[in-house]
Amino acid sequence: MATDPRDASLGAGHAAGLVVRPARPRDLDAAARVLVAAFPSEFRLLFGPRQRVGEDVAAHVLHHDYPTRRGVWVACDGERIVGVMLLAAPPQLQSQPPWRLAWHVAWRHVGLWRMPRLALALLLPRYTVQRDEVYVRAIGVLAEERGRGAGTMLLACAETWARDHHKRWLGLHVHRENPGAHRLHQRLGYRERGYRASLITWILLQQRGAYYLRKPISTPVG
Numbered sequence: 001m002a003t004d005p006r007d008a009s010l011g012a013g014h015a016a017g018l019v020v021r022p023a024r025p026r027d028l029d030a031a032a033r034v035l036v037a038a039f040p041s042e043f044r045l046l047f048g049p050r051q052r053v054g055e056d057v058a059a060h061v062l063h064h065d066y067p068t069r070r071g072v073w074v075a076c077d078g079e080r081i082v083g084v085m086l087l088a089a090p091p092q093l094q095s096q097p098p099w100r101l102a103w104h105v106a107w108r109h110v111g112l113w114r115m116p117r118l119a120l121a122l123l124l125p126r127y128t129v130q131r132d133e134v135y136v137r138a139i140g141v142l143a144e145e146r147g148r149g150a151g152t153m154l155l156a157c158a159e160t161w162a163r164d165h166h167k168r169w170l171g172l173h174v175h176r177e178n179p180g181a182h183r184l185h186q187r188l189g190y191r192e193r194g195y196r197a198s199l200i201t202w203i204l205l206q207q208r209g210a211y212y213l214r215k216p217i218s219t220p221v222g
């Protein structure tokens with residue numbers, strides 16, 4: 001499949017029938033559905049069993065932050081979006097201040113009666129992205145499309161983007177209970193640089209803690 005030359009200039013890649021590129025505005029609803037499908041427990045915790053609410057909220061967040069320079073990348077098989085990656089890298093890729101957005105989401109998509117559930121989000125561990133870092137906030141591929149290389153390609157694009165923007169490393173968190181993803185990241189050169197245990201995620205999501213993994217970005221010689 002031919003890639004759009006505009007995407008190539010942004011570091012897009014393709015292989016095995018898949019294309020990875022920055023999201024376009026029309027991709028964002030589908031990208032939100034992929035995120036909800038890839039992280040079912042997290043979305044169920046925050047928005048309950050009605051998957052549609054989680055999808056609406058995720059879509060709203062993506063639309064709100066895009067094109068205001070938050071890095072949303074998609075992996076596509078033809079027209080179908082099969083994977084999504086969200087990057088953060090201040091000051092180039094920065095999400096909007098959360099309060100107005102949180103209010104809008106709570107009021108418009110969630111409803112006051114579901115607010116206590118949403119408030120759980122405030123208890124979840126946070127991470128402050130470093131200046132020299134590109135941080136992978138989320139990477140998810142549809143279950144039936146895993147193992148085709150979409151995750152590897154998305155991360156390769158993150159790396160290219162980081163190199164082009166003179167960042168020094170890529171960082172991400174992976175839950176202790178996610179050995180498959182951990183193995184993938186280690187194979188790609190990420191190494192453990194920290195571990196944070198969390199009673200909250202243990203109680204709410206049966207995730208006892210997360211490793212912080214980091215991969216240095218090599219700069220081309222010459």
Ligand SMILES: CC(C)(COP(=O)(O)OP(=O)(O)OC[C@H]1O[C@@H](n2cnc3c(N)ncnc32)[C@H](O)[C@@H]1OP(=O)(O)O)[C@@H](O)C(=O)NCCC(=O)NCCS
Nearest residue numbers: 038139140141146147148149150151152174180181183184
């Ligand atoms: C982790 C994830 C993004 C990888 O995407 P992918 O497109 O399957 O990745 P690739 O095809 O490039 O690589 C496959 C590798 O992913 C890992 N993997 C993790 N979960 C997997 C799954 N359910 N199915 C297949 N591979 C999986 C495996 O280690 C596999 O490597 P292996 O050959 O050593 O077994 C994807 O499994 C996913 O969306 N998981 C759910 C969300 C998640 O855990 N995100 C990561 C948070 S850090």
